[in-house]
Amino acid sequence: MTGIQGVDHIAVAVADLDAAxxxxxxxFGLEMGPREKIPDQGVEVQVMFAGPVRIELMRPLGxxxxxxxxxxxxGPGIHHIALAVDDCGAAREAALADGGRPAGEGPVPGAGGTKVAFLHPASACxxxxxWVERTPEDS
Amino acid sequence: MTGIQGVDHIAVAVADLDAAxxxxxxxFGLEMGPREKIPDQGVEVQVMFAGPVRIELMRPLGxxxxxxxxxxxxGPGIHHIALAVDDCGAAREAALADGGRPAGEGPVPGAGGTKVAFLHPASACxxxxxWVERTPEDS
Known part of the structure; x- marks a missing residue:
């Protein structure tokens, strides 16, 4: 398998998005990014930047x-990490072929025009x- | 506060380092990095690379x-995340001045000639x- 470009983001679950x-x-001196509601995932996300890596603070919408x-x-803490890949579908298929268990369907549309998919925690320690696939316009 | 360069690594606690x-x-197609025992922290670490970001798999030494x-x-999972900074001591002092609670002393020597310090989870969601400060020779 190839095509891992880096870590796209680290997502942190919080109750109070403004305070976080x-x-x-x-x-920590992170740079502010955009704030976006993603009703499909039931969250509002505040994007922050640690250099090129996003720290995504997420609060539940309900x-x-x-x-x-x-x-x-x-309680609050790291919810998931996202690997930046050039082909989300191929990355998911390779992990499933290796015995990994998916979390939901994929690839599905993510925030900002991305394609995303998830692997279950039981399949990754x-x-x-x-996995996040961004087109050049997204990044 | 300034000087955040990015995410240095994401550390994952595991029981079986070879399997992880x-x-x-x-x-996931990560690249292999070095393996190192760090007796001061009671861990053996396998460094993996997702592009420029390290994924550090850690097993306890005892x-x-x-x-x-x-x-x-x-159980297994993400243990901590590390921000890459150009001045570990200044980053720690700034966080403490903002009301943050330290986790241990710092800066202290980390793996591979780095300087490191930690902030308590109660102070960061x-x-x-x-924080990890690398000299050019370390990176």
Whole structure:
């Protein structure tokens, strides 16, 4: 398998998006990016930048959001990491061929025109892993 | 505060380092890096590369290792993330001045000649954050 370009983002589940945004800006000096609601995933996301890597702070949009359940069970913390790939579908297929268990269907549309897919934490040392394929216009 | 260069690494706590290494190599296509024992931190680390970002797989060297306690409490998963900075001491001081709670002393020597320090998860949305300062020879 080829085509891993790097880490696209690290997603952190939080309850208070404004407080978390101020914290990562002021305490760590991250650069501010856009804020976006993604109803399909039940979250509002504040993008921050640590150099070229995004730190995505996510709050649940409602009690049925997977991120709401994550917060209830585990409290705030890292929700998933995303690998930047040049072909999301190929990356997912290769992982499934290696015995990996998918988390949901994929590739599906992600934020900002990306294609995304997820692998289940049971298939990656307890880590929920996303693949993100960006077109040049997205990045 | 300035001087965030990017994400240096994402550290994943695992029980079986050989199995985890094979998984992240074969299932995700990461590149192999060096393996190193760090007795001061009670871990053996396998460095993998997702483009320029390191994924550091860590196994405890013994039952008293903080990573052994992490595994016992939470199971395998992401243990911490590390921000690449040009001045580890200045980054730590700025976070403390902003009300952050340190995790241990710092800067202290890290793997491969780096300087490192940590901020407590209670001060960063449940995320244990490390700062890593590399000299050009380290990178």
């Amino acid at each position: 945004t101020a914290l990562w800006r002021d305490r 009690p049925d959001s997977p991120v709401a359940r994550f917060l209830e069970k585990k 307890g880590v929920l892993v996303e | 290494t094979a998984l992240w190599r074969d299932r 039952p008293d290792s903080p990573v052994a306690r992490f595994l016992e409490k939470k 449940g995320v244990l954050v490390e």
